[in-house]
Amino acid sequence: MTIDRRQFLKLSALGGGAVFASSLAGCASMSAGEPDFYFVQLSDTHWGFSGPAVNPDARGTLPKAIAAVNALSVEPDFIVFTGDLTHTTDDPVERRKRLKEFKEIASGLKNKTVHFMAGEHDAALDNGAAWKEFFGETHYTFDHKGVHFIAVDNVSDPAARIGEEQLAWLKADLARQPKDARIVVLTHRPLFDLAPEWDWATRDGAQAIDMLMPFSNVTVFYGHIHQENHQMTGHIAHHSAKSLIFPLPAPKSQPKRDPIKWDAAAPYRGLGFREVEAEAKDAKYDIKEMPVVKA
Amino acid sequence: MSVDVQRRRMLCASTGIALCAALGAGLSARAEEKVIRVSARKFVFTPSEIALKKGEPVVFEFTTQDVFMGFNLPEFKTRSDIVPGKVMRMPLTPDRAGTFTFLCDVFCGDGHESMSGKIVVT
Numbered sequence: 001m002t003i004d005r006r007q008f009l010k011l012s013a014l015g016g017g018a019v020f021a022s023s024l025a026g027c028a029s030m031s032a033g034e035p036d037f038y039f040v041q042l043s044d045t046h047w048g049f050s051g052p053a054v055n056p057d058a059r060g061t062l063p064k065a066i067a068a069v070n071a072l073s074v075e076p077d078f079i080v081f082t083g084d085l086t087h088t089t090d091d092p093v094e095r096r097k098r099l100k101e102f103k104e105i106a107s108g109l110k111n112k113t114v115h116f117m118a119g120e121h122d123a124a125l126d127n128g129a130a131w132k133e134f135f136g137e138t139h140y141t142f143d144h145k146g147v148h149f150i151a152v153d154n155v156s157d158p159a160a161r162i163g164e165e166q167l168a169w170l171k172a173d174l175a176r177q178p179k180d181a182r183i184v185v186l187t188h189r190p191l192f193d194l195a196p197e198w199d200w201a202t203r204d205g206a207q208a209i210d211m212l213m214p215f216s217n218v219t220v221f222y223g224h225i226h227q228e229n230h231q232m233t234g235h236i237a238h239h240s241a242k243s244l245i246f247p248l249p250a251p252k253s254q255p256k257r258d259p260i261k262w263d264a265a266a267p268y269r270g271l272g273f274r275e276v277e278a279e280a281k282d283a284k285y286d287i288k289e290m291p292v293v294k295a
Numbered sequence: 296m297s298v299d300v301q302r303r304r305m306l307c308a309s310t311g312i313a314l315c316a317a318l319g320a321g322l323s324a325r326a327e328e329k330v331i332r333v334s335a336r337k338f339v340f341t342p343s344e345i346a347l348k349k350g351e352p353v354v355f356e357f358t359t360q361d362v363f364m365g366f367n368l369p370e371f372k373t374r375s376d377i378v379p380g381k382v383m384r385m386p387l388t389p390d391r392a393g394t395f396t397f398l399c400d401v402f403c404g405d406g407h408e409s410m411s412g413k414i415v416v417t
Contacts, residue, residue, distance in 0.1 A: 124402035196369035
């Protein structure tokens with residue numbers, strides 16, 4: 001039996017989940033033969049974090065999220081982790097221990113097609129050296145059913161720069177794409193100035209956005225800010241994901257970006273992962289936010 | 296009479312009014328330069344609150360004996376690296392009153408996210 005994902009999402013939404021539709025302009029050259037598909041985005045797991053006031057189940061939340069993904073009624077085509085897999089540490093030995101433990105836990109995913117990205121907590125203190133030992137390159141591309149995915153590293157440089165070398169790589173990759181290609185950018189920090197006062201920006205992100213601007217079908221999925229956020233720069237949509245360790249306040253909603261405290265009456269509130277459905281027909285993405293544990 | 300002023304008068308006499316005016320302005324600005332010294336260490340700026348006057352030019356001097364850091368004042372679109380063992384200078388003339396957040400924009404470890412302060416311009 002063929003399962004209609006869109007119908008599935010609509011039915012799921014009736015159960016309380018929110019569906020956010022990211023409409024994009026029509027895509028003339030979209031291959032009519034490409035099927036819909038969906039993937040799962042997890043982000044900011046911060047393995048190794050300790051702070052009972054904001055998450056007394058710091059070591060249990062990631063395994064619960066893995067179990068929740070494994071329990072999805074329709075298996076995703078693939079899974080992405082958009083950075084901050086581990087919580088930062090000055091100790092290189094401890095950093096590798098956390099990365100190793102994270103990788104072991106993530107290996108519990110039933111779906112073995114998993115794309116990992118680094119966050120500044122993983123990579124900024126050693127320019128990504130330890131992270132690469134476990135997961136390979138920090139920037140890369142892959143193609144899936146007519147969509148070109150570009151993973152951009154804006155964290156290995158502690159100054160939050162993509163850097164000239166990677167920007168040149170991005171430019172060369174984009175030069176090979178038609179202007180109406182379906183492009184999804186995966187990254188950790190926002191590429192635009194969401195809240196520079198809170199370090200929620202990429203110093204040279206505007207250069208990447210300028211390079212992407214000539215392309216009519218570009219969507220960015222990122223992490224870093226530990227909450228859902230949806231913004232446009234021109235025709236490019238940017239969607240940030242929830243965290244799996246603690247939520248942060250809305251951008252610039254208070255003087256400091258202190259983590260939101262754990263609410264015993266509503267455990268895991270503000271945490272979660274998301275399903276992203278790529279619809280071939282309309283070149284758009286439907287997003288469904290998922291809790292760590294179902295109420 | 297200071298050496299600077301003597302030199303200024305001699306130059307004025309010999310090089311004309313236009314050059315004199317330009318040189319005078321430069322010397323005047325230098326004489327009025329107010330220096331704000333800020334030291335950085337994991338994960339605090341000292342001082343973390345700085346009072347400035349609207350329209351009054353200042354020069355920040357940043358130092359650290361710790362790791363490479365950054366000072367970013369987004370509202371004024373200005374920043375400086377903070378390099379261990381060096382004095383890094385950053386000029387600023389606040390053109391509006393208010394309270395403005397500054398932060399470290401170079402990831403420096405667990406606690407980086409809380410490394411910030413504020414400038415109060417009156």
